[in-house]
Amino acid sequence: MPISINHQPYDLPDDPRVSLLDFIRHDAGQSGTKKGCDHGQCGACTVLVNGVRINSCLSLAVMHDGDEVTTIEGLGTIDQPSALQKAFLEHDGFQCGYCTPGQICSATALIEEIRAGWPSDATGDVEQAPKLTDEEIRERMSGNLCRCGAYPNIIAAIREVAETEL
Amino acid sequence: MKPFDYQRAERLEHAGQLVADSGAMAIAGGTNLLDLMKLQVETPATLVDLGALPLDTIAEADGGLRIGALVTNTLTAADARIRGEYPLLARAILAGATQQLRNKATTGGNLCQRTRCYYFTNIDQPCNKRDPGSGCGAIKGIARLHAILGTSDQCIATYPGDMAVAMCALDATVEIAGGDGSTRSVPVRDFHLLPGDTPQRENVLEDGDIITAVLLPPPVSGQQIYRKVRERSSYAFAMCSVAAIVDQADGTITRADLAFGGLAHKPWHDPRIGELLVGAKPSLTLFDKAADLLLENAQGYGENDYKIPLARRALAAALCDATGLTA
Structure with a gap:
């Protein structure tokens, strides 16, 4: 089976060394997903694979036979941005914008993870369902760095959308 | 990254045959291995992808739970049985890594994750673990995150994980399929090795x-505490962590299963600590005696000297949490 990126099928690469990140950017030509550290430390490359967020730099494209990959291009368009894309604009959730595609992919998954009741390190009692607190959002977004330091506005954007959707 | 062949294992026996080749390595989530391959710390000739094997479920077994090797860290931590009983x-x-990494990291892979010693991950530096006989850069170098227990003159690296520290306190067992078709079980407490003269060997896998x-024994009663001390509040490796399962009856400790992370080349378990605590009444003096046992042979290497008092205080804090004693 091919790999699907934003519902477009692509053949897997011949060279197994190609990371999912490089495959998305070069082979599929979808350059919204960004390469920051390329070592899983910054989160700029975050994408959704079958709805689950991962660092695309730490995965081989050949390991995604049959998977559905969603990148920032698959979440919304300029004419029809997603709720989180709109909220990042309204709250100034970025300055340079380089980390933003990863932030928004991560935040999209975060809302689903809280909906599914997955605990985090900020969930005091792991037997209970997590609550939508700023502490929870911060902990769950700790894999996405923003060197411009837009964190307070990123939190505000995510909180606004999550409060509406959850 | 050096070129390699990529093979997808269809069945367990097939996987065993493929990884038996000396140049082959197994890959599951890949978050650690691919990082090391980019750094050319690992240069396998063949990568054997285990992803298609049916090892991705958590099932009840012998009164406990059997966590398949390919169950992700996320799904383990989200499982209602784990959250309720363990x-x-x-x-x-949840105290380790990030959501993105835990979504890929697997039970088996996490047990096998490699040290974050800066000398191990930099191929321009000496490292007896990566290049046996080349020396240890950390012993007189940058050793802030390094071990104070069970070190050798060859290696002072730490095992970096959190999951295995909890499994060590829980006395879980690792189930291993041998390349010859055999199956064996190894307690988590015996799975990782001390560096000795062979720091390149980190665990008992052949x-x-x-x-x-990984098999969890039947659940036990008592308080369960994981206290991790790190340099920032999220996404950092442990300088020291304490996993504790402590139960009491009539003001006396009746169970004390403890394990420590960030202090050694393996999750650290010292049975003398449990023996000291069980039957005693919780007190700060008692917890200090427990730390005396833990740190009896501790050795700092300059930058990591702070871990000796840190471990003492982290142990006391975890035991206060677990027993309800206020410091």
């Missing part, structure tokens, strides 16, 4: 071995 394990997993599951 909250220590959920907390330890060529052709594949971890198939």
Whole structure:
């Protein structure tokens, strides 16, 4: 089976060394997903694979036979941005914008993870369902760095959308 | 990254045959291995992808739980049975890495994760673990995150994980399929090795071995605490962590299963600590005696000297949490 990126099928690469990140950017030509550290430390490359967020730099494209990959291009368009894309604009959730595609992919998954009741390190009692607190959002977004330091506005954007959707 | 062949294992026996080759390595989530391959710390001739093997479920077994080797850290920590009966394990997993990494990281892979010693991950530096005989750069170098227990003159690296520290306190067992078709079980407490003269050997796995599951024993009563001290509040490795399962009756400790992370080349378990605590009444003096046992042979290497008092205080804090004693 091919790999699907934003519902477009692509053949897997011949060279197994190609990371999912490089495959998305070069082979599929979808350059919204960004390469920051390329070592899983910054989160700029975050994408959704079958709805689950991962660092695309730490995965081989050949390991995604049959998977559905969603990148920032698959979440919304300029004419029809997603709720989180709109909220990042309204709250100034970025300055340079380089980390933003990863932030928004991560935040999209975060809302689903809280909906599914997955605990985090900020969930005091792991037997209970997590609550939508700023502490929870911060902990769950700790894999996405923003060197411009837009964190307070990123939190505000995510909180606004999550409060509406959850 | 150096070129390699990529093979997808269709069945467990097939995987065992493929990884028995000396140049082959197994890959599951890949978050650690691919990082090391980019750094050319690892240069396998063949990568054997285990992803298609049916090892991705958590099932009840012998009164406890059997966590398949390919169950992700996320799904382990989110499992209602784990959260209810083994909250220590959920907390330890959630104290490590990020959501993106935990979504890929697997039970088997996490047990096998490699040290974050800066000399190990930099191929321009000496490292007896990566290049046996080349020396240890950390012993007189940058050793802030390094071990104070069980070190050797060859290696002072730490095992970096959190999950295995909880499994060590829980006395879980690693189930291993041998390349010859055999199956064996190794307690987590015996799975990782001390560096000694062979720091390149980090655990008991042999060529052709594949971890198939981790077995948790039946749940026990008591408080379960995972206390991790790190340099920032999220996404950092432990300077020291304490996993504790402590139960009491009539003001006396009746169970004390403890394990420590960030202090040694393996999750650290010292049975003398449990023996000291069980039958005693909780007190700060008692917890200090427990730390005396833990740190009896501790050795600092300059930059990591702070871990000796840190471990003492982290142990006391975890035991206060677990027993309800206020410091």
